[in-house]
Amino acid sequence: MKSSRWMVVALFMLLPAGNAVWASPQDAYIAGYAAAELQYADHLTAAAIKVRDGIIYVSLPPHIAGVNRQAIARQLGKIKGVRKVIFAAPAAHSQAAPAIGTQPATSNAPGPQPVGMEPSVPVSVPISKSLRQSPWAFGFNVLHRRHLYRMPTGFLPPGQLFTPLLADPKWPGFSAAYANYAPYHPANLNAVVQVAIGGTVPLYRGNLGRHWQWETGMFGTDYAYFNTNAPNVDLQNNDYQVGGYFAFRHRNWSFYTRFFHQSSHLGDGYIANILGGTQGISVFTYEQLGGYVSYSFYHRWFRLYAGAGYFFDTYPYDLGKEIFQYGAEFHGPAFARFHSLYVSPVAGIDLKDWAQTHYSTDISARAGFQFDNGSISSPTMQILFEYYHGHSPFGEFYNNVIQYVGIGLHVQY
Numbered sequence: 001m002k003s004s005r006w007m008v009v010a011l012f013m014l015l016p017a018g019n020a021v022w023a024s025p026q027d028a029y030i031a032g033y034a035a036a037e038l039q040y041a042d043h044l045t046a047a048a049i050k051v052r053d054g055i056i057y058v059s060l061p062p063h064i065a066g067v068n069r070q071a072i073a074r075q076l077g078k079i080k081g082v083r084k085v086i087f088a089a090p091a092a093h094s095q096a097a098p099a100i101g102t103q104p105a106t107s108n109a110p111g112p113q114p115v116g117m118e119p120s121v122p123v124s125v126p127i128s129k130s131l132r133q134s135p136w137a138f139g140f141n142v143l144h145r146r147h148l149y150r151m152p153t154g155f156l157p158p159g160q161l162f163t164p165l166l167a168d169p170k171w172p173g174f175s176a177a178y179a180n181y182a183p184y185h186p187a188n189l190n191a192v193v194q195v196a197i198g199g200t201v202p203l204y205r206g207n208l209g210r211h212w213q214w215e216t217g218m219f220g221t222d223y224a225y226f227n228t229n230a231p232n233v234d235l236q237n238n239d240y241q242v243g244g245y246f247a248f249r250h251r252n253w254s255f256y257t258r259f260f261h262q263s264s265h266l267g268d269g270y271i272a273n274i275l276g277g278t279q280g281i282s283v284f285t286y287e288q289l290g291g292y293v294s295y296s297f298y299h300r301w302f303r304l305y306a307g308a309g310y311f312f313d314t315y316p317y318d319l320g321k322e323i324f325q326y327g328a329e330f331h332g333p334a335f336a337r338f339h340s341l342y343v344s345p346v347a348g349i350d351l352k353d354w355a356q357t358h359y360s361t362d363i364s365a366r367a368g369f370q371f372d373n374g375s376i377s378s379p380t381m382q383i384l385f386e387y388y389h390g391h392s393p394f395g396e397f398y399n400n401v402i403q404y405v406g407i408g409l410h411v412q413y
Contacts, residue, residue, distance in 0.1 A: 027054070154204070156202065156204075159377025162249070163254070163294075173412050175196040178407055220242035243261060302330055327351055345370075379413045381410070383408075384407070386405065387404075
């Protein structure tokens, strides 16, 4: 009886062996990585792939058969565990494996294979999985940021190649924040509302080769802050910025250069209550030319950046000319979802060293939550807890050392 049982078990285990070959976890990993590369780096959405024992079989439809196969093979060959990349004949594409991002067909018929090769196992590789939770979902890794190297091109494209600097208090955008100045509060300034109205408008985006993109656009913002301790919530200062920029991106590297004009104007409330109604000399204006380089890593959760700027046509004339800026950011995966709204943690620190203030470091730190629709080019809304210590970033008050904590709402389009 025991021997009969073992024979039944052995027969049960051997029956599937003649009809199917199971892909290993390593093959599934390779298939997922290769699918992402073909989908996002090469835009080959109609390509079909199979993986067996570390060999990638790629089937291209006839209308894209003229692509550089050697470049694609080199690209896919860099994936860990890949032994070889083989291209099937384009004419047989109609019988190939399912296109990337689709479910496999119910038929067990193998797709086209090179002569002398055994049929490989189709691997289903959906690029964008829909969440199968309820509309309200919580937990780690609700959404992973995708390695999207290319963004939509053309006039007035969505998103920005160089993403806004999270902790920079003077980056173009729309925001409203409450800040409590302590222990430094010049001119009895304590409770402050800081407002920014503006943003960045990409005018055109194009491709340069396989992984490079470029973008040009314009930006403008009005930065203002109000003293809420005053009876009429007095306006203290307005800074107007307007300019243009060029941006470039190569995979996780991004580059940004800009030119802008700023003019600053004291608020009527400040002139009336602090200066006694006499404005005196209150001109503060300059142009600035600057550039930044940024690198994102580890699924784009982390980002490092550095840049420098040069002031000219300044008033006062002896205003310091050089400024250096650098920082780091964290953009974590979404941990909650409300219908199509995703929530993720964010944090950043921004440091500035300006010749005018003898290169003493101004520190701006922010942390909180970001809300978006989950796409790479989605508008974002952030609720951030803020800390600042250094020289005031507002207009003629640049010589005042301030420190504040606050909370703000920030929106980027």
